[in-house]
Amino acid sequence: MHVMKRRALWMVNGALFIIVxxxxxxxxxxxxxxxxxxxxxxxxxxxxxxxxxxxxxxxEQRPLPEGQTRDQPITIDGVTATYDEWREGVDLGNGTRLVxxxxxxxxxxxxxxxxxxASTRFTLDNYGQVLAGREYEIRNTDGTTTMVQGDxxxxxxxxxxxxxxxxxxIPILIxxxxxxxxxxxxxxxxxxxxxxxxxxxxxxxxxxxxxILTDYVSLKLNGTYLGIWLAHTGFGxxxxxxxxxxxxxxxxxxxLESAFIDGASHFTVFVRLILPLSVPALASFAIFQxxxxxxxxxxxxIFLSLGNQDAQVLTMRIAALVGQRGQDWYLLTAAAxxxxxxxxxxxxxxxxxxxxxxxxxxxxx
Amino acid sequence: MENIKTRSDDQFSIVExxxxxxxxxxxxxxxxxxxxxLRDSGISQILTALLAVVWGVGGVAALYYVGNLFIEKLPHxxxxxLQPFLFVGPAVALLAWYLAVPTVRTFALSLYxxxxxxxxxxKNYQAVFTERIMLEALSNNLLWMIVxxxxxxxxxxxxxxxxxxxxxxxxxxxxxxxxxxISMVGAGVIWKFIFDFNPNIxxxxxxxxxxxxxxxxxxxxxxxxxxxxxxIVMVWLQTGYAMVxxxxxxxxxxxxxxxxxxxxxxxxxxxxxxxxxxxIAGTLLTVITTVVIxxxxxxxxxxxxxxxxxxxxxxGVRFYREMWTNGNAGYGSAIAIVLLIAxxxxxxxxxxxxxxxxxx
Numbered sequence: 130m131h132v133m134k135r136r137a138l139w140m141v142n143g144a145l146f147i148i149v150x151x152x153x154x155x156x157x158x159x160x161x162x163x164x165x166x167x168x169x170x171x172x173x174x175x176x177x178x179x180x181x182x183x184x185x186x187x188x189e190q191r192p193l194p195e196g197q198t199r200d201q202p203i204t205i206d207g208v209t210a211t212y213d214e215w216r217e218g219v220d221l222g223n224g225t226r227l228v229x230x231x232x233x234x235x236x237x238x239x240x241x242x243x244x245x246x247a248s249t250r251f252t253l254d255n256y257g258q259v260l261a262g263r264e265y266e267i268r269n270t271d272g273t274t275t276m277v278q279g280d281x282x283x284x285x286x287x288x289x290x291x292x293x294x295x296x297x298x299i300p301i302l303i304x305x306x307x308x309x310x311x312x313x314x315x316x317x318x319x320x321x322x323x324x325x326x327x328x329x330x331x332x333x334x335x336x337x338x339x340x341i342l343t344d345y346v347s348l349k350l351n352g353t354y355l356g357i358w359l360a361h362t363g364f365g366x367x368x369x370x371x372x373x374x375x376x377x378x379x380x381x382x383x384x385l386e387s388a389f390i391d392g393a394s395h396f397t398v399f400v401r402l403i404l405p406l407s408v409p410a411l412a413s414f415a416i417f418q419x420x421x422x423x424x425x426x427x428x429x430x431i432f433l434s435l436g437n438q439d440a441q442v443l444t445m446r447i448a449a450l451v452g453q454r455g456q457d458w459y460l461l462t463a464a465a466x467x468x469x470x471x472x473x474x475x476x477x478x479x480x481x482x483x484x485x486x487x488x489x490x491x492x493x494x
Numbered sequence: 495m496e497n498i499k500t501r502s503d504d505q506f507s508i509v510e511x512x513x514x515x516x517x518x519x520x521x522x523x524x525x526x527x528x529x530x531x532l533r534d535s536g537i538s539q540i541l542t543a544l545l546a547v548v549w550g551v552g553g554v555a556a557l558y559y560v561g562n563l564f565i566e567k568l569p570h571x572x573x574x575x576l577q578p579f580l581f582v583g584p585a586v587a588l589l590a591w592y593l594a595v596p597t598v599r600t601f602a603l604s605l606y607x608x609x610x611x612x613x614x615x616x617k618n619y620q621a622v623f624t625e626r627i628m629l630e631a632l633s634n635n636l637l638w639m640i641v642x643x644x645x646x647x648x649x650x651x652x653x654x655x656x657x658x659x660x661x662x663x664x665x666x667x668x669x670x671x672x673x674x675x676i677s678m679v680g681a682g683v684i685w686k687f688i689f690d691f692n693p694n695i696x697x698x699x700x701x702x703x704x705x706x707x708x709x710x711x712x713x714x715x716x717x718x719x720x721x722x723x724x725x726i727v728m729v730w731l732q733t734g735y736a737m738v739x740x741x742x743x744x745x746x747x748x749x750x751x752x753x754x755x756x757x758x759x760x761x762x763x764x765x766x767x768x769x770x771x772x773x774i775a776g777t778l779l780t781v782i783t784t785v786v787i788x789x790x791x792x793x794x795x796x797x798x799x800x801x802x803x804x805x806x807x808x809x810g811v812r813f814y815r816e817m818w819t820n821g822n823a824g825y826g827s828a829i830a831i832v833l834l835i836a837x838x839x840x841x842x843x844x845x846x847x848x849x850x851x852x853x854x
Contacts, residue, residue, distance in 0.1 A: 138659070146658040149666050155684045156672065158697060161802075162687070172547045174693070174700050291543040295550035302554055303585050310581030319578075322586050327848045329593045333791050335813055335830045337596035339603060339823055348520075353533055354546045363592025366585055395577055396562045424677030426794045427810075431818070444679040444804060445724065448798050451683060458687060458695060465683040471677050476675035480668065484738050 144257050163462035164251045170459050177248040184218070184226050184241040191227070191238040199233050255463035260286075284439070285446040289423060289471075291354055292433075292442055296361035296422045297415055303362065304369030305377070305407065305412070309399050311370075312378035313385060324375070329367040337364070339429050345432065352440055355430050361422050369414050372486070377403060378411035414488030416479045420472050443468040506569050516562040521560045525553045558584075597834065604827035608820075618828035628829075631807040638723055638728070638789040638808065645729045646785050647778065650736025654744055655766070657737075667741065671734035678731065680727035682798030685727045689713050716806040720804055727795050732788060736781045744770060782838055790836055809833060 162175040167248065177183070194205050204208045210219045215229035218241065226241040259282045303368060311323050341360060342351065350356035388398045404411075426444040429469075433440045441449075449466050454460060476483065528549045530540060560579070565576050607614050622628050652668055657663045673681065689712040690696030699709040713720050747770065755765050771778075793810030795804055802811035809829060817826025 141656050141659045142661055146661045148653060149669050152670050155688055159684045160689060168697065172694060174695065174697065176697065287539055287543050294547050297550045297556050303588065306558060307582045307585030310578050314578040316578035321584060324845065325589060325594060327844055328841055330588055330844055331787060332593050332597065333833045333839045335791065336600050336834050337592055340596040340599040341592060354550065355529055357683060358550055360592065363588045370585055371676070394566060399566050406762050420675055426677065427680050444677050448679050449682060451798055461683055462687065464651060465680045468680050472675040476672065483758060486736060487735060487738055488742055494732050
């Protein structure tokens with residue numbers, strides 16, 4: 130019985146370990162690649178940073194074999210292969226490998242030996258290039274150099290912060306006021322208005338983009354921070370109001386009543402009593418909304434890019450980068466990681482609140 | 495609450511009311527000035543960012559403050575009557591402007607032609623359900639919905655159960671949950687990298703070549719399986735969500751119940767089917783609903799990884815292309831309305847649950 134239990138535990142741990150590994154590998158690959166030099170990314174996989182048995186150049190060079198017709202398969206040390214195969218490198222079978230360097234007529238054979246090796250050249254240059262937006266030099270294989278423009282992600286990073294912070298705090302403030310109103314005040318239309326909140330929980334925001342953009346164009350809000358804050362506020366409000374209502378309406382009634390007897394107004398009670406008591410619920414929604422806004426692509430694409438190029442946020446910049454320079458992985462990996470740093474830090478710091486928010490939340494539109 | 499006294503009750507003064515009204519107007523004027531300044535000034539970006547954050551957050555707080563100041567200076571019965579609307583008014587107004595009214599406006603747009611000048615009835619809807627590319631999108635979304643949801647919930651359930659019995663539950667859950675913090679655009683980049691054609695770059699092709707196979711353009715040429723590779727990205731992102739909810743529900747099952755079953759000699763499979771699943775059915779339903787809605791609206795992942803080409807078109811991308819790239823407001827709106835109709839059952843369910851749950 131005991132042995133079986135231990136074996137079961139081993140299997141559970143093993144299976145879970147494999148799943149977790151599979152889940153983590155993509156992120157690790159991105160992170161590792163982002164700190165490898167450009168040439169290394171192009172010529173070897175990021176996994177070669179792990180020690181492995183590979184072919185390492187010995188620096189030794191051998192002359193080309195004489196006296197063979199080179200448009201026929203060529204035999205060297207008893208191994209026969211075509212010119213193209215030799216250029217790729219041919220294994221001699223004794224732990225060495227020859228690679229034909231140069232043309233068919235002129236060139237030499239380079240000797241490689243199988244050894245334990247790891248690709249360990251690391252650099253922060255990729256980050257410099259994506260963040261600072263300066264020009265930098267690329268050495269081509271034929272020895273010439275080209276100047277290439279980097280990417281100015283620093284600006285997009287600032288924009289993301291400028292968009293996200295108010296777009297997180299404003300809906301919380303508005304929703305908290307509303308949640309208090311719905312919980313502790315009596316007024317005509319209260320039930321109907323709250324039903325609207327519940328109904329809007331799952332409405333897809335795609336439905337709103339065109340009409341709102343029309344309004345924004347006529348109000349000249351298009352491409353402004355205010356416009357995008359309000360849009361995120363509007364789209365986040367149903368969930369925010371719903372979550373905070375659930376929390377605030379559950380606070381003990383006596384607490385408020387004693388405050389009212391002391392002559393406090395609703396406003397004072399809300400600011401002095403309810404807000405401080407609601408911090409856990411506020412924090413849960415805050416992290417939810419923060420991640421949602423920071424990671425949003427569609428809403429910013431509609432309300433920012435069509436108005437103002439300088440207001441681009443990180444997700445937009447990175448999606449554009451994928452389109453323009455889809456093979457420049459040294460830039461893309463660094464850029465993607467720049468966009469992930471803030472949410473990952475927030476996530477690890479406030480994971481508890483995030484989980485609580487998820488549990489309390491229903492479905493978001 | 496009618497008989498609760500507020501300070502303004504005893505000391506109503508027209509002067510104070512006037513001053514409060516002035517404060518409201520001054521705040522509005524000041525905030526508008528700030529808006530114009532931030533929009534037009536050429537100050538450095540960092541400074542703009544800082545000022546904008548202070549202006550936006552402070553502005554909203556200030557508006558509530560002066561609005562309340564004004565209302566509390568009114569005669570008492572008016573304070574009582576109007577104060578609730580100060581509290582819920584802004585939220586209700588924003589909800590109406592940003593979600594409720596647009597539903598009607600978009601529906602109206604969907605009955606008109608591309609530039610909204612001519613009424614064409616249901617022609618856009620007819621196109622939505624007959625056009626080849628749109629049919630491809632609809633069937634792909636169905637695939638996303640079925641395969642994506644099954645895999646997400648399945649993995650979520652599996653991991654929740656394994657983690658519950660393992661020796662490193664916390665770490666495992668954190669790492670599985672981590673992708674939730676990553677944007678779908680970022681995830682698109684990560685997985686495009688994994689699926690890259692070059693076996694020196696893409697991990698999948700490296701593995702395939704290493705095993706003696708031939709490298710493939712997974713995302714473009716391996717049709718229709720490329721849809722599946724995109725779905726994997728969503729599963730990777732959303733499994734954490736499913737896992738967290740399911741895990742909490744499993745922990746909510748009373749230990750005595752499980753122990754009793756074990757004492758009776760029930761195997762783990764039987765316990766899973768007869769005790770765990772029925773006890774977490776409500777949570778499973780929530781998770782499934784959320785993930786289904788998520789798959790309906792999927793956009794970023796496809797947009798970044800394939801742009802909807804190579805047979806990977808989905809409703810979300812179609813909506814974007816029709817509405818913004820092709821500028822066809824009528825057709826785009828019709829697609830948005832189809833999305834809305836798809837979530838109506840969930841909306842009705844939410845409303846039912848709400849009215850059942852409390853006497854509001």
